[in-house]
Amino acid sequence: MKIISVVGARPNFMKIAPIHKELVKQSAISGQHSLRHLICHTGQHYDEKMSRIFFEDLELPKPDIYLGAGSGSHAEQTAKIMVEFEKVLLTEMPDLVIVVGDVNSTIACSLVAAKLGIKIAHVEAGLRSFDRTMPEEINRLLTDQLADYLFVTEKSGLDNLRREGIPEEKIFFTGNVMIDSLVHYLPKADKSNITEYFGLSPLDFVLVTLHRPSNVDSPDNVGKIISLLNSLAEKRKVLFPVHPRTKKNIDKLNLTINPDLILTEPLGYIDFLSLTKNAELIITDSGGIQEESTYLGIQCITVRDNTERPVTVEIGTNRLAGTNLAQVELEAMDVLNGRAKKRKIPELWDGHAAERIVEIILKDKG
């Protein structure tokens, strides 16, 4: 059996890593030399700090195939990936393509596989923000229509897929592979000295990541975000690893930065995990960080009007503050004044999702 897993953008790497490890393990246990797993990197993210450092941190082998797609408009990026991935599939003719998450690489590779009649497994299926102005929502909806195996991380995903008419036999509630990586690498993250490096004390700083086009594509809004962070830096040290999309707009403005607001480059997986675990509060618009903070019981404010991960708000530490920055500041002060949300860990976020996924894939293929 030949499987190709697709990675393209930063949030994909920690989702494929546990699946890769489990496939290697199963292939060794069963002595199945006939099981081959290839990793295809589309090159959607290409910077050292957005890509290569994750392969090292997550002990992933060098990708077997690199498409070098790079940046561009949505159409350009998706099209470049499709053209290159079609050549790969025609040469390799795998039995299954595994895609994860909701980035442009996910839908691009799914479309190509579906038209060549190659089966698709979508890991992290069924999440919905119900906001079609988000490119990720379009990618999620379409990928789920094409997939043959839909592996779901939280119960809302099951409801969404059933409502959309996806046949029951394609849907599997397997848990969260991103939490598999978190559980596996937490001991390593505990040895990181990144908090000391930035002069931060555990549970006494605010960690920020913001990269959604709706928050950072207007220089005016980026200016307002920095002024909010300047004001929070009066109360706590604030660390903001800046995504390239966000940096482009920060660089355009001549901003005054509070010395206790530290702007830095994007960080690797292990160091960022250590910071997540040690933060008093996280302010983010990322999808994955809402889940990681819930698992770790760290307070999280999400700067979005909706979330496709409602379990993190319902039983987790996540608060949906909306994109009104005055409201974000109010919620932040609430947390810094000691009003913390308690959390339960969502069902099947136990570090074993990849095992369940691989078992289903291999059983079906017999």
Ligand code: UD1
């Ligand atoms: C993509 C995903 C988003 C995910 C995010 C995580 C889509 C539609 N969006 O958004 O779901 O949350 O990744 O990071 O797939 N750039 C660099 N270096 C890089 C990568 C990007 O400079 O290594 C620049 C690009 O030139 C571009 C901008 O950052 O101008 C955005 O990159 P892009 O891949 O289009 O989308 P993201 O905003 O990163």
